[in-house]
Structures are given as C-alpha cells and as structure tokens.
Amino acid sequence: MNSATWYGLLGATLAGIGLYGLIVHPHVLRKILSFNLLGSGVFLIAGVVARRGADAGLPGDPVLQGLVITGIIVAFSATALAVALLLRLAETANTASLSPGALEGRAGDAPLPADGSDPGVARRREGS
C-alpha cells in the first residue's frame, strides 16, 4: 500500500469518527467539533483523490485542491454560524443541549405574549 492509500484510510477513519460524534454526542459544542473532524476526513480523502488523479509532473489535481479550499471556507462559515447560535442558546437558556427537557423549569422562562403576536416581530398597532 502506498502513502496515498494510507492517507485515504486515515481520512475515512476521521470521517467515521466525526460522523459518529456528530450523531451521538449530546453537547452541541462536541457536535460542532465532530462536524469539523468529519470535514477534515473528507478533505483528506479529496487530497488522496487529487494525488491519484494527478497528471505526470504535477503533485496533485488542482481542481480538487480548489474544491478543498472552498470546502474549508464553507466549513469555517458553518462553524461560525453554529457557534454563534450556541452562544445565544447558552445566554438565553443556560444550556448547551438540544433536548427540550433541558429547557423545562428554567427560572425566568418568558411565556409567549398573551396578545398572540410573535415575540420577535414588530408590534402591530390596533386597527391598522
């Protein structure tokens, strides 16, 4: 087995560990980290495919390198969005879990407004 195959197996292992963690871990930050691990495994696989498909004289197929760069940018933006949502959730509900049970019995749990309007939208004037 040459080095490309070893790297491919490594990438597949990382992806497997990442996917397992994404599904199994209850804490959201661990899910986000597992997603990043999964992404790293996928980028390694892309690198292996680039190595094997390279023309003579080139170290790797440049198209796949472009794919990996785009994938890294996308994964980075996704992580930023997920972390921002997680921070907001932690501020609002003092929890980092996705289960509804973690929200019960919180102090200061604001009920929905009695006039029926959605809390996040502008208040409608009467009769308008």
Added chain:
Amino acid sequence: MQDVTTPGGHWLVLALMVPVAGLLLAVLFGGRHAERIALAALPLGAIAALAIVMQMLSSGAALVYCLGNWAPPLGIVLRADGLSVAMMVTTVVVLTAIALFARIDFATPRGAREARAPFVFWVMLLGVWAALLVVFLAGDFFTLYVALELVAFAAVPLVSLDGRAETLQAALRYLLYALAGSVLYLVGTVLIYGGYGTLDIALLADRLRAEPVAIVAVALMTAGLLAKTALFPLHLWLPPAHAGAPAAASALLSGLVIKGSFFLVIRLWLDAFGSVMTPAAAQLLAALGAGAIVVGSVVALQQARLKLMVAYSTVAQIGYLFLMFPLVLGAASAGAAAAALAGGLLQAISHATAKAAMFMAAGLVYAALGHDRVADLRGAARALPLTIAAFALSGIALIGLPPAGGFLAKWLLLSSALESAQWWWVVVIALGGLLTAAYVFLVLSKALTTTAEPVVITPVPRSSEVIVLALAIVSALLGVAALAPLDLVLIGRDEVMSGAR
C-alpha cells in the same frame, strides 16, 4: 458536444444578479432600506424569469451560459431547462406573496433606525432567493454544493428569528442536520470527480456507469440530500423548526427551501445518473416517501397545535415528491416518463404555493385568536372568514381535489403508475389523499362550528388576509396547467432523456 452560450443565455446571469445585488445593497444600507430593496428586487426578478421563459419557448431548447466563455469540462455552465424555469417562476410568485404578507409583521418600528428581526428577515429572504436560483440554474455538482450550503445558511436564521430558546434549539438542530447532509454530498462529489474526471451534469450523463464508485457516490449524495429535504426517517428536525418560526418565515421554509434540495435529487437521479439508476433503487427511495406520507399524516392528526400540524403535513407532502422517481425510471415509454416527471414537478409547485398559504393562514389565526390550539378553533370561520377560506383552499390543493394542481399531479402520477404496472403506488397515493383530507377536515370542522357568541379576536389587517387568500386561490387553480403542453417540462431534457434509455 461542446456546450456553447445560447442566445439569451445572458438572461440567466441577469436573473441571478437581481437577488444577489439586492442582498449586497440591503446589507450595505441596512435598516428599513432592506425591506424596500427586497420589495423592489421582486418585480425585477419576475421580469428576468419571464424573459427566460419566453426565450425558451421561442427557441425550444435549454438556455446555456458558459461562464467566462469556457466550455466544460474546463469551465462551468449555467443551464436553464424546463424544470428550472418552472421552479424559478414558482419561487418568484411565492416570494412575492410572502414579502407582501411580511410587510406588516416585519416592518421596522417607527423611530428606530434598524430592528434585528426585520433586518434579518429581509436579508435572509433575498439570500434564500439567490441561493435557490443558483440551485435551479447551476450545471455542475460543485456549484450545486455551494448553492446548497447557501440555502442552509440563509434558512437557519429564519428559524430562530424570535430568539426564544426553543427556536434556537430547533435552528441548531436544523443546521447540524444540514451540515451532515452537505458533507456527505461533498464526499460523493469528490468520488465522482475521482472516478470520471468532471462534475458537469451533461458530461456525466454520458460518462457514468454502474460501477462501485458511482453507486457509492450516488448513495452518499442521496443520503445527504435526504437529510436536507427531511425525508422520513431524517425528518426529525423539520417540525420544531418550521412550527417555531414566525408565519412568513415558516411559509418560506416549507414552501421554497425544501424544494431546493429536492430539485438536486432530481438532477442527480434523473439527469446525471439516469442511465445508472435501476428502477429497483428508485423503489427504495419511493418506499421512504411512502413511509413519510403515512408517518407524517398520522402524527399530524395527533397534533394539538395548528402550526405543528401544518409542519407534519409538510413531512407527509415531501414523501409525495419522491414517488415520482420509480415512475419516471420505470416508465415504459418516453411519453410516460414525461408524464410522471410533469406530475412530480406539478406536485412540488402545488405544495410550494399551498403550504405557504397554509402557514400564513395559520399565522393569522394565531395572531387573531392568541393561540393555535386546534380544539379551541370554534367560531374562527365567522371571525376570520377570508383566512379560513384560504386555509380551506390550500387544504383542497394538498388533498388533491380538482381544479387544484395537486389533483392534476396525482392524476399524472396515478396514470403513470398504472401504465408501468406499479399498482402499489396507486394505493399509497390514494391513502395519502385520505389521510391529508382527515387532518384538513379536522381543522375545518372545528373552525366552521358556530359558537353562541362571537369569538373575541385581535383584528388582523384585511390586506394580509387578502394576500393569503390570493395565494391560496392560485394554488387551488393550478390545475389549469393541464392546458399547457407537456413539452414545457421536456425542453432541454431531450439529450438527457435519450441518453437515459
């Protein structure tokens, strides 16, 4: 056969530029200008979509635009065929209704320069529109990956617009499902490139063979797309996300965002892998769809809250969309395949309009009554006649009664099922119609019950009710599409369909 920019191909770029430019200007100017820019961009987008339709009808072929004048496999193309154009027009129509409806809910308060929820809503509306246009027009799988991510990133903030902890959880769950889905899609894309040297859909239609690399790639990509489309059993993120969002955002999410990843499944299975996919594989996909119909409808019947019921109805209706795959791939003739394809497309369009109207009607009910408990809806029809009429009309479209588009779609699917001797899908379609009727009539029977004295409501603006009713009427009258030639769906698909046989 080299791809070449067809005359009128520049309209594709112009159509894409409208929402993207609107998005950039909205973020730049901020505040209440975001709403005005979004409302100004919608007519421009409609003009571009109509121009593309007319160009396609006159030339009878797909519109192609080679970016940078480089043809594949070196460059990438934008390609508009009959399916893309139908989805583009649907998107503009539904977005216009949602935008007019949301002008009241998401208006920046007087005296404030900028408010969080309205600004985010209008910017994300433009973002979803731009991303969906890329999904409908892109001609290679990697551009479609980027478009898929854009759709997810624009849709996730819409879920948690009100900032409550439950909606933040729902938004995070949606984001994590969407990210897992797109990573699986990316792995499949990498494998396809490694195996066949290109990602262009038209080139792949010729090159793909039923080999392990292709089968593993399509399995991974399909699994990822199913997670994003919330097909059973990967549907668990959808009900809390769509029910927790504000009404206009739910309409956008259920009506349009879901259709993006579904459109990608069509591109994958029928365009690129058309010659590789066996009808047996398509049976598996449609079996999951049948599971979605049954599970979604049964759980919808048990819901106490109207918005959750409508969200589970979305889960069920998504199952219908996937019934078209064995019917197209197992069709005996090209004409039967075209009929099944038209049925699936019309089902998607009908669901987009009807579900958007239904969510907006549910939002109006919630705003007027102060709650959305189904059991306590007595007297709602007398208090909100237009809203309940809109709910009823969109329910008719979902059940599939004439003259709604849903009826024509189910008719096309049923006839192609009988023609290809796959009678079990007839049973599924009929059962789905009955279950949908059950929960629609459940709501309507409660709402139409008269009470001794009138129900006390907070008045909702008459204009909102009229907009929702107008969209519901559109969904209920989509059956007039029977008058349009079936060939519209086939424009630009001739090479692909003949390559598939």
